[in-house]
Amino acid sequence: MELLNALVAFTNFVGVPAIAYGSQLAIGALGVTLVYSVLRFSNFAHGDTMAFGTMVTILVTWLFQGAGISFGPLPTALLALPFGIAVTMGLVLFTDRTVYRFYREQKAKPVVFVMVSLGVMFMMNGLVRFIIGPGDQRFADGERFIISARDFKKMTGLDEGLAIKTSQGITVVTAIIVVALLFWFLNKTRTGKSMRAYSDNEDLALLSGINPERVVMYTWLIVATLATIAGVLYGLDKSFKPFTYFQLLLPIFASAIVGGLGSPIGAIAGGFIIAFSEVTITYAWKKVATYVLPETMAPDGLVQLLSTDYKFAVSFAILIIVLLFKPTGIFKGKSV
Amino acid sequence: MSDTVKHSLLFAFVGLLILMEGATSFAGIFSGSWNSALVILNMGLISAIMALGVNLQWGFAGLFNVGIMGFTALGGLAVVLVSTSPTPGAFAAGGMGILMALVMGALTVVGAVAIYKFMKPGIARTLVLLAVLIAGFFIYRAIFDPSVEAVEAINPALEGNLGGLGLPVLLAWPAGGLLAAGAAWLIGKTALGLRSDYLAIATLGIAEIIISVLKNEDWLSRGVKNVVGLPRPVPYEVDLQNDPSFVERAATFGLDPVEGSTIFVKLGYSILFTVVLLALLWMAQMALKSPWGRMMRAIRDNEVAAEAMGKDVTRRHLQIFVLGSAICGLAGAMMTTLDSQLTPGTYNPLRFTFLIWVMVIVGGSGNNFGAVLGGMLIWFFWIKVEPMGIELIELLTTFMADDNWLKAHLIENASHMRLLTMGLILLLVLRFSPRGLIPEK
Numbered sequence: 001m002e003l004l005n006a007l008v009a010f011t012n013f014v015g016v017p018a019i020a021y022g023s024q025l026a027i028g029a030l031g032v033t034l035v036y037s038v039l040r041f042s043n044f045a046h047g048d049t050m051a052f053g054t055m056v057t058i059l060v061t062w063l064f065q066g067a068g069i070s071f072g073p074l075p076t077a078l079l080a081l082p083f084g085i086a087v088t089m090g091l092v093l094f095t096d097r098t099v100y101r102f103y104r105e106q107k108a109k110p111v112v113f114v115m116v117s118l119g120v121m122f123m124m125n126g127l128v129r130f131i132i133g134p135g136d137q138r139f140a141d142g143e144r145f146i147i148s149a150r151d152f153k154k155m156t157g158l159d160e161g162l163a164i165k166t167s168q169g170i171t172v173v174t175a176i177i178v179v180a181l182l183f184w185f186l187n188k189t190r191t192g193k194s195m196r197a198y199s200d201n202e203d204l205a206l207l208s209g210i211n212p213e214r215v216v217m218y219t220w221l222i223v224a225t226l227a228t229i230a231g232v233l234y235g236l237d238k239s240f241k242p243f244t245y246f247q248l249l250l251p252i253f254a255s256a257i258v259g260g261l262g263s264p265i266g267a268i269a270g271g272f273i274i275a276f277s278e279v280t281i282t283y284a285w286k287k288v289a290t291y292v293l294p295e296t297m298a299p300d301g302l303v304q305l306l307s308t309d310y311k312f313a314v315s316f317a318i319l320i321i322v323l324l325f326k327p328t329g330i331f332k333g334k335s336v
Numbered sequence: 337m338s339d340t341v342k343h344s345l346l347f348a349f350v351g352l353l354i355l356m357e358g359a360t361s362f363a364g365i366f367s368g369s370w371n372s373a374l375v376i377l378n379m380g381l382i383s384a385i386m387a388l389g390v391n392l393q394w395g396f397a398g399l400f401n402v403g404i405m406g407f408t409a410l411g412g413l414a415v416v417l418v419s420t421s422p423t424p425g426a427f428a429a430g431g432m433g434i435l436m437a438l439v440m441g442a443l444t445v446v447g448a449v450a451i452y453k454f455m456k457p458g459i460a461r462t463l464v465l466l467a468v469l470i471a472g473f474f475i476y477r478a479i480f481d482p483s484v485e486a487v488e489a490i491n492p493a494l495e496g497n498l499g500g501l502g503l504p505v506l507l508a509w510p511a512g513g514l515l516a517a518g519a520a521w522l523i524g525k526t527a528l529g530l531r532s533d534y535l536a537i538a539t540l541g542i543a544e545i546i547i548s549v550l551k552n553e554d555w556l557s558r559g560v561k562n563v564v565g566l567p568r569p570v571p572y573e574v575d576l577q578n579d580p581s582f583v584e585r586a587a588t589f590g591l592d593p594v595e596g597s598t599i600f601v602k603l604g605y606s607i608l609f610t611v612v613l614l615a616l617l618w619m620a621q622m623a624l625k626s627p628w629g630r631m632m633r634a635i636r637d638n639e640v641a642a643e644a645m646g647k648d649v650t651r652r653h654l655q656i657f658v659l660g661s662a663i664c665g666l667a668g669a670m671m672t673t674l675d676s677q678l679t680p681g682t683y684n685p686l687r688f689t690f691l692i693w694v695m696v697i698v699g700g701s702g703n704n705f706g707a708v709l710g711g712m713l714i715w716f717f718w719i720k721v722e723p724m725g726i727e728l729i730e731l732l733t734t735f736m737a738d739d740n741w742l743k744a745h746l747i748e749n750a751s752h753m754r755l756l757t758m759g760l761i762l763l764l765v766l767r768f769s770p771r772g773l774i775p776e777k
Contacts, residue, residue, distance in 0.1 A: 042533040044402075099763060111400050111532045115693070116766055118402075122690060122759025129752035246685075250544055253537045305473075309552045316541035320526050323538065327530050 001158075006291035008160040012149070013287070018279040019272075020168040020237055023175035026271030027230035028248065029255035030182065030264055031223045037199040037262035038219040039100070041113035046227060046252065048124035051245035052091060053228025054235045055132045057084030058139045065141070073143035074170070081232055088224040095120050096220050104216070121246075128242045137240040140167055160287075167236040178229055179268060182222070186264065191218050199262065247312070251278070254315040258322050260329025269330060274315050282308040343705060343774050350712045354380070357716075365723055371595070374602035376719055381609035382671050384711030387695040388616055388704060389663030395702035395776065396629065397656045398636040400532055403523070403539030405688035406546035407661045410519055411512030411668025412678045413550060413557055416500055418508035419567045423499035426487050431498055433483025434555060437476050444472025487555040497558045505567045509612070509669045516665020517658045519546065524657040529650040535657075543685060550680035557680060564677040570604035573597040605674055612670065613708065616663060620704045632656060633702075686755060691718060694762045700772025709774055714761075718754065725753030 028050060035043040043049075060080035064070070071079050099120060103113055146169045149161025186192040191214075198205040198215045206212060231245060238244075255274045259266025285303040306313065322329060354373050361368030386404060393399040447468050455461040488496045519542065527538035550557045557563060576582045576597035586596025623629045632652065635642040639649050672678050691714065699710020729750045736743040765772065 042537065044536075099767075102767060109532075111398065111536075112766075114400060114533055114536055115697070116763065118690060118693060119759050119762035119766060122686070122694075122755050122762060124759075125686065126752050126754065126756030126759060130749045130756060133749060134752070247544070250537075250541050254541075257534070257537065307552060309548050310545075312541070312544045312548060316538075316545055319541060320538065323530060323534060324526055327534070 002291045005158055005160045006288045008152075008156075008158055008162050009287050009291065012160065012162045014276075014279050014283050016162075016164055016168055018276045020165075020171045020233075021279065022272035022275030023171050024230050024234045024237065024271075025248075025251055025255045025275050026268040027175055027178055027226050027233070028252040029259065029267035029271050030179075031226040031230065032252055032256045033259075033262055033264060033267040034219055034223055034226070036256070038195060038215060039104075039113070041110045041117065042253065042261075043223075044114060044117045044249065045095075045121035045124055046223075047246045047249040048121050048128065048242075049088065049092060049224065049227040050231030050234070050248065051128045051240075051242050052124050053084045053088035053224065054231035054240050054245070055128050055242075056087040057081055057228065057232050058132065058137055058235070058240060060084060061139050071142060073166070075140050075142045075166070075236055077139055077141075077232055077236060078170070081228065084232065085225050085228045088228045089221050091124075092220045092224040093217065096216065125242060125246060132242075134242055137235075139240065140236045142166060160291075165237070167233070171233045171237060174229060174233060178226070182226075182264065185222075191215075195219060250312055251275075251315040254319040257319055257329055260331040263329065263331040266329050266331030274318060277318055278311045278314045281305045281314050282311050343709075346709055346713075346773055347705075350380075350709065350716065353713075353716050365720055365727070371598055371602065374599065374606060376716055378602060378605050378609060378674055379671075379719075380712040380715040381606065381613050382667050382674065383692065383695060383715040384708040385609075385613055385616060385667040385670070386664050386692045387699060387707040387711035388613075388620055389660045389667065390692050390696045391660075391699075391701060391704060391707035392620060392623075392663065393657055393660035394696060395704075395707070396624065396632045396636065397653060398532075399528075399653060399657050399660075400536045401539045401657065401660065402536050402685075402689050402693075403541075403543035404664050404692050405683050405685050406539070406543030407516035407519065407664040408668030408671065408688050409543075409546050409550055409680065409683050410515045411509075411665035411670070412672035414512035414515045414665070414669050415505065415508040415566055415672040416497075416557055416563050416678050418500050418503050418511045419505040420500035420563065421502040423487075423490055423495045423497060426490050426495070426498050429490060430483030430486035430555070433479050434487065434498070437480035437483065440472065440479060441476045444468065444476065447472070484553075484555045495558075496561070497555050497563070504569075505673055506569050508673065509666050512669025512672075513662040513666040516668070517662040520658045520661030521654070524654040528653045528657060540685075543689065547680060547683050550678075550683075557678060560681045562677055562679045562681070566673065566676045566678065568676055569608060569673065570601050573601055576600060609670060612666070616666075617704055617708060624704060691758060694758050696772075697762060697770075698765050698772055700774040700776065702776030703772070703774045706772050706774035706776075710772065713773075714758075717761075718758070721754045721757045722751050725750045725757070728753075 028046065031049075032043060032046050035041065035046070057077055057080045060083040061075075061077045064076050064080055069079065070076050099116060100113070103116060143166050146164040146166055147162060149163040152162045153159070184192075186196055194205065194210045195215050195218060197208070198210055198212065202212075205215075231240075234245075234248070251274050255270035256267050257270070258273055259268070259270030283304065289303050354377050356362065357366045357368075357376060358370040358373030359368065360366050367373075386408065390401065390404060393401050448465055451461065451465050451468060455464065487498060490496060523535075523538055523542050527535045551559050553559065554561065573594075574597075577593045582597070582600075583593045586593055586600075589596065591599065631642070631647060634645075635647060635649055635652055643649050692711075695710040695714040696707050697710070698714055699708070700706025726747065729746050733740075733743040733746060
């Protein structure tokens with residue numbers, strides 16, 4: 001019984017949040033990795049692309065809420081999501097036409113691209129703050145919980161409750177669908193195959209008649225979709241704040257690099273590795289420990305390895321360890 | 337028009353902008369206050385120094401550092417550690433313990449590195465490594481936690497930190513440089529020699545972590561409670577106002593004591609900062625012209641060729657990365673001295689990292705004078721874009737009713753035009769004039 005309680009407490013405070021957070025990071029890291037493998041640079045504007053997509057989704061959500069449209073127990077934001085994706089696609093294609101294409105034609109060095117993406121980041125950040133303001137926005141509505149802690153306790157008769165938020169459920173389901181669709185697209189469709197060919201060997205791909213501008217366009221469309229979905233899921237789960245999205249860059253980059261930049265599977269694995277380490281290291285283990293350990297050994301303190309304020313330090317430490325020992329990441333990404 | 341004339345004119349233009357800020361209140365953009373002009377000048381000088389440091393890294397060596405904020409903040413921390421007076425009793429209560437814990441932590445890491453180097457790869461090594469790390473961590477926490485608690489319990493409303501050494505504040509400036517150099521060495525050691533983006537991501541990370549350490553380690557920097565009233569290298573306004581000879585002298589310039597004293601203090605800072613800036617500029621110019629500078633640029637332009645000539649690219653990169661970061665740390669210490677407070681909550685990467693990048697790119701990467709010009713010019717615009725943006729929006733929305741929600745919203749958010757404008761400037765310069773205002777020769 002004690003062990004069961006410990007297990008439930010562990011799942012409730014570490015397992016469920018980490019799976020949801022990991023899915024969000026994985027979708028974000030997939031976007032970074034795609035830009036990296038096709039366009040060959042680290043996109044610093046990714047966090048702000050997420051913020052932009054989320055912002056549009058929030059605005060459409062408010063419009064729907066005002067018009068009395070709702071999605072039953074599910075959050076209205078899911079209905080607004082396609083609109084957010086469409087607008088973000090437009091913005092991303094626009095930046096590619098006006099900004100990145102010039103440097104592609106010049107065959108600029110990757111570091112120039114990174115710097116240009118900094119400029120784009122600046123502008124998107126300003127745009128988002130200009131439209132919606134720098135403050136916190138909560139836009140989740142509908143049913144809050146799939147299982148609430150009290151229902152769970154009543155059902156099982158355990159002392160510990162297990163709560164699963166709707167947003168967490170949606171995150172995991174969406175992540176599975178998105179990842180399945182993405183892999184189907186990359187592996188089965190003609191466009192997806194041409195994208196992979198282009199990313200593996202640009203010259204050979206050009207020789208076999210692949211139109212590079214088309215490949216780039218599809219990449220941006222997919223990246224915009226992934227960024228918006230990741231942003232909206234994160235926003236539903238926590239809340240939307242432009243600066244937080246900018247800060248998400250670090251764990252997202254860490255996920256992509258840990259898994260291996262350029263490798264989609266690596267991005268997913270990396271997302272979960274980062275999320276689980278972040279949550280387990282900053283979680284106060286006292287509750288779980290008191291159930292597992294005999295009474296005499298019960299801990300006095302919180303048994304927290306690091307305070308939650310250091311969650312960035314965790315992703316950073318993992319990043320450094322990977323850079324030191326295996327710079328290409330777990331799944332052998334490429335290193336240009 | 338020769339280049340020298342053109343570049344002198346650019347500097348004269350920046351000087352003119354600052355003079356106009358002091359002298360006129362034209363079009364609602366300039367404030368017509370000499371105090372405000374000097375505030376802009378002082379931060380402009382500090383920005384120019386930061387830009388010099390970044391130019392060293394990017395312009396000389398092509399290293400992409402997006403952790404400037406972190407090095408700046410370390411400089412700020414140095415001011416607290418060097419110049420504040422030690423908190424009475426703090427060292428006896430927990431200072432020793434904290435130091436011992438930190439030494440213990442360092443020993444653990446050194447031990448782990450040694451084990452990794454000297455033991456044969458295999459399961460045995462992994463197990464020993466893990467055991468050392470875990471044991472080290474628990475010993476570290478066991479010494480560290482109670483000591484921190486003891487220190488933070490001392491007069492938490494005002495102190496609650498270790499305090500500093502009580503040395504003159506000017507000594508804190510080089511100390512800030514040293515602290516930043518140490519952090520840069522650690523980062524450079526891991527991320528240099530890998531692909532260029534990795535350094536960017538690693539520096540982005542270290543900056544965030546330095547800020548979170550400053551925000552959370554109250555025993556060190558009082559965290560978000562801020563350290564205020566740091567000692568100053570210049571006299572206090574109040575003392576000047578009570579000094580009859582100063583009041584008399586101010587009157588000869590036609591200034592009342594309050595305005596005279598504030599301007600006098602700010603001018604004092606300006607002179608100090610100018611001296612530092614000129615010294616650094618001179619050193620950077622000498623370095624650029626020396627064989628070392630030529631080697632750096634050769635490495636930047638073609639790493640493979642430089643390596644073939646027998647240059648150790650990674651080591652040279654590490655060297656210049658540490659140097660550039662040290663300059664940023666120095667500038668950070670100067671900034672904290674100017675504010676006479678350390679407020680870890682206000683460090684924001686957009687302002688402290690990316691703005692400096694805009695300065696370097698706009699000024700002209702690879703040219704020290706360009707970096708200085710960019711620093712001063714962009715700082716002026718950073719301050720002034722806000723009033724300009726509000727003016728512009730009011731102009732654009734004059735046809736709207738005053739209670740129009742869109743108008744209210746636009747005016748309320750006009751201050752965020754800053755980021756948009758800076759991004760736009762960066763993109764335009766990168767696209768149409770990538771060599772900047774004063775290009776590299």
